[in-house]
Amino acid sequence: MSDTVTMEVLRYRPEEETEPTYESFEVPVQPEWMILDGLNHIKDQLDGSLSYRWACRMGVCGSCGMLVNGRPVLTCATYMESLLPGPIRVEPLRGFPVIRDLVGDITDFMGKLAAVKPYIVREEEKPVEEGEYLQTPEELAEYKQYSMCINCMLCYSACPIYRIEPDFIGPAAIALAQRYNLDSRDEGAQERMDVLSQHAGIWGCTLVGECSEVCPKDVDPAGAIQRYKVSATVDFFKSVLMPWRKE
């Protein structure tokens, strides 16, 4: 095994250049080093001006998502040894405008996330004295998978629809909408459906399925969107066939 590997890192310095370029760094290969460790080595030892996001180093914060050899991954959870002999190419996530080097602008995603109300919506809150809203293990199991989302946006980067139709609400936001819809304490499904039944909502998805492939938390956003489509269709037919039925 070679002692070093070449990391080709996309650099974009808007004050100096109008197009991004790739810069190669020779990085030592240590056992159990992740791609993020390689980037930290570059920043510490070779070029302190390299910009990228990271925080927890353990696959929880969702901030170190990047394209590694063209595939969206969490750089803190991708072994360098698995990509030898290299070179290892590191780029910012696809689908987001690049602010600098490996840092993308995620404002669009934050707006879409807020639009689906990713929190428990109640028509009426019960008084605090009445205690918590209790839930059985079965009710928890209904939505638990979707609650594992860490907003890392790898699914947006894997989704060609999001790149071609930027209005598409996208996989993670829809999976999180589903997470709250399936929560026994929530009453906001109709409000979310108003947003998601639009073309830019669930119907924008053509089921490429790559979002679920790259998801580091096995959330299966593609499955969430298809389930949403089925329930939207059932709701539509119910409202046509049984117009007297209450929403």
Place this chain on the structure above:
Amino acid sequence: MNPDYRPYHPKWFRRRVPIFWWLRQAAYVKFISRELTCLLVAYVAILLLVFVAAVDRGEASYLALVGWLSQPMVVAFHVAVLLGTLFHTVTWLNLAPMALVVKVGGRRVPARAILLGHYFAWVACTIAVAWALVGP
């Protein structure tokens, strides 16, 4: 929102999506193939209607259609159509468990059972249609 924030910052770099983006990854090629082969399914449906119309016009018209379909180039084309529609059907049925969450007695029916149900229905329909066309 911070008043200094500009949603279309002129210095941010935006990558263009190349026309042939779908050739860059095997999963994307498979997706586009699945979507495009739906045109072949539509073609088969139209061909079936053409058959019915030919039968309606009489024996001569039907034999003329069969004669045209028996030419080697036309047969080769329809073998390709068959392969395309089979690809479409299989890739499409394989996606069914993703959308269908069926619960029996509080337990989720496993994906394999849903898949088997779909394939069983496919085979049953094929046999029924073949029986209707060829006879017992």
